[in-house]
Amino acid sequence: MHGRPRKAYKPEEEAASAAKAAKLRALQSQFMANHHNKIYTKEAVDLSTKLLEINPEAYTAWNYRKLAVEDKLSRIESDPDLVKTILDEELRVVESALKQNFKSYGAWHHRKWVLSKGHSSVGNELRLLDQFQKLDTRNFHAWNYRRFVVELTKRSEQDELEYTDDMIGSDFSNYSAWHNRSVLLSSLLTRKADGFLPNKKIPDEYKLVQNAIFTDEDDQSGWFYHLWLLDQTVNVETPLLTSSWPLHGSRINLSAGCSNGSFSKLTTFGSESGSFPLVLYFDQAVCGVSSSTVTIDSELKGNEDLVWEPVSKKNSQVSCVWVARLKYISSEPCFGKEYKVKVRVGNSPGIVSSRGCNFSASYEFVFTAHVHDTVEESSQDGIVSWKDGFDIWDAESKDLNALATLDRSNAQMDSKWRQEAIAEEIDLFRELPDSKIGKLTLARLLMAKAMISDDAVKGVHYNEILELCKDLMALDSSHYQYYKDEHSVALLRKVTSSTEDLSGHLFRCRNMNNSVCLRLNNLSLSRIASVEKLLFVQMLDLSHNELHSTEGLEAMQLLSCLNLSHNRIRSFSALDSLRHLKQLRVLDVSHNHIGEHSVDTTRYLCSSPLSNSEWPQDEVGSQMPSLVTKYWDAYFVLRDLNLKQLDITGNVIAGDEFSSFVLQVVPKLVWLDGKKLEI
């Protein structure tokens, strides 16, 4: 989109320039006539040459030449010399056009088109490229063309890597060269080319980039390459299963009918539907989770063809979180029994990451489901309080380990060289303490280290990361919110990093069948993270934070009570992810900012949902169209929730009108703002 730099015109140049424009216009109209009449004579083609030499951006003329070339080629009987002459002329025209404007899309594209006709000499193209790349080392057209030529002529990636050596050697600020290096190395490492093993190559690359960074720490090129290296050190491309619910070796209690009464200290789960969620959490978004890629071996009847659903926005078949609902109440009485369930993930291929990598490490886990017969009269309608009736967590840590995936190190990764490389970098970057980017990189290195080290040292790392984030907030105030979010993520990682840390936040709720309650209130959280370690949580207290959205909570399929009071939620749309929580019955969003402003959709996209012709003609929608129109964001979220208790007080939206609207949309609601509803 960026036009080439244009020179300023001095008055005396104006005349010459006007003459040039007049000449161009004459050329152009003659050319247009030729083009529309499909005249491909030598004179006509020469005219287009002239036009393009003056104005390389005349894309219509490039197309005309393509047609003219096709026309000529169709007349000669594959005489290789003639073909060469015709195509060489095209290459010459492109070259002189590029000298006029080396950012011309049309010219570069025309050259690619000529080359793909099969007439090319690598030597020639690389010579031309060298010329352009010396003039402008960052010209992305030239770099793109270089990658195109390399691929077309099968030039070796090792040779190209050497070229980036030279470019970086003569100018280490040339980020385009660093970028191409990362592209080439990725490919060489992925296909395990000779001498390109990550444990050998990546440490060498760290040394190379250190040179650049420590020569001038303000130069950005090295920093971003460093970020890529860290990514290569920590992440593996193939998707992995990070956690699941239930976990391997765990025992879950299932109650028939409504959940009530007291059982063991482990998770007790009850549902009206007689099924429980089976949750798979991957480290990256995947598609293809189905009853053929995940097999279930269990004595529980009726689970042969499980339906797996991605827990993601509508229409997306890609998600980190997948859920299936296993039935445990069948027609035959089966209470008081134990059932083993064996789950095999990735047994047959088909689970693929959004980047196209296959889930290859098949994984198997077994858990025991204990079904109780506890159908009682319902005392379910009691109000749930967040204040009273909580016991501190008294379970053994082994019980906790059975609930949460606290430390699942990636056994698939050969981690020794990774740990060494990161440890070395950390030592090095501690010497660059005062620069903004030095601190940020150090925080990221520590985060990486914490991810692959033992429990004992993790806490220390997280404390240091939190300090670094605070320093950064003060040091670089223009990115305050960015560091604030990083701080929240680090804090949640810390809380979930060890049994001791986590159990300090865990409670049992007596009135709620000893449900597991996690309290993360008053932590100034602005973002949610580490949810994969919290899949067992049934009650979650996030009150008195700075959250503006519930994004991430959709994975917590066991969640039945959620306290979001005193946060910064601004609209019901920000609660959208809760629609995936089928067990959610109690929701406290009091004292937020809902309704201070109507949700504005037009600012972002085509139309407000209300102008959409597919506006729902369901029962509530037709009964009170004006209220649905007014509270459409609340409508879309609430109608999909099955709430019994809702607290909305302390928001602008709250009031009699909204209350009556809520009653229509959520007919099963029993408690609204602490008052029992008269039915």
Add this chain to the structure above:
Amino acid sequence: MEELPSITVSQREQFLVENDVFGMYSYFDTSDIATQKFMVEIQRDKQLDYLMNGLRQLGPSFSSLDANRPWVCYWIIHSIALLGESVDDDLENNAIDFLGRCQGSDGGYGGGPGQLPHLATSYAAVNTLVTLGGEKAFSSINREQMACFLRRMKDTNGGFRMHNMGEIDVRACYTAISIASILNIVDDELTRGLGDYILSCQTYEGGIGGEPGSEAHGGYTYCGLATMILINEVDRLNLDSLMNWVVHRQGVELGFQGRTNKLVDGCYTFWQAAPCVLLQRFFSSQDIAPHGSSSHMSQGTDEDHEEHGHDEDDPEDSDEDDSDEDSDENSGNGHQVHHTSTYIDRRIQPVFDSLGLQRYVLLCSQVADGGFRDKLRKPRDFYHTCYCLSGLSVAQHAWSKDEDTPPLTRDILGGYANHLEPVHLLHNVVMDRYNEAIEFFHREA
């Protein structure tokens, strides 16, 4: 590669630019208040003169843009609209007639009459007509033929070609989807595989390149992100790394650069600031797609951390001290102070330094005689004028959570006299004009 030279060409260039920019800043800082006020003021009259003259006679120096004339129309007419002005009926009719002659019989607009239809110039033509507004402008667009043209440009790899036999890249994808979205002609055929294509252009840095394998670039990042939002697949991108990349493109001069380690350039004020604001609003609130057909996002529900010095809730109240506001001070200590009114609760702390950005544009990109430029010592042109002004508007409204919340005086460097019309972040047309057009094209359907 043992010995690296002590200073590279890019470092020397960067040094020279910093020298210019900080020279300008220190001149500004040591000037008296009246001079400062003048320096940060948008010279509306001069700007309008420059733009109107440009529209009346595309000067001889624009010969190279003969394949780009709808773009020149868009750059100028959109700039005029940002300044809150309109062109007179004659100019408006001329522009509509001219664009009508650029419209091909098989749909789409070329770079001039008789030229091949091209996606980028079609985008420029549609945005120009939307900005002009009114029945005549809207109905001059042949929607059915445009839909056919877009379908012809669709490639089997999911992306779009710029024109028949032309290059496939992220620009083409964005311009196609932006057009289709405004004209209300998006369908499955157009969006099929498009998300996959854009995804393949996101680099490890987080930004988006022009084609698979390319280096991340501000213009393409905007195009890729806006496309993904428009087709409701934005959550497929790595948004964390995208945010990381884009916020770090704001350098020490506080203007934006287009790529890692490139020089600051005024036009990236729009290309980089708009993704910052879009991402921030996306992170703060995820909206829902009502029926999977049309997607949209809501504005942010974020909260601000900045309350500084004086409290000033009345946006109409002009502030005498605005001209020398130092952005670092403004955003730095803010989080310690608590909000005092609901008005302030509708505000959001931008992830980039908005006032610093405005200072760069006004002091280094604005030409006192009209027009904006890349940086000091460079000539002005309509492209930079359009994207500097668009970016200024984005920066001024970066604190506001929605269109009903006007910016405070202190959000706008130079005070309310500098206020520009808010733009639709996904199409870069003035909000009011967009709303009028959308209503028309939804009625048409």
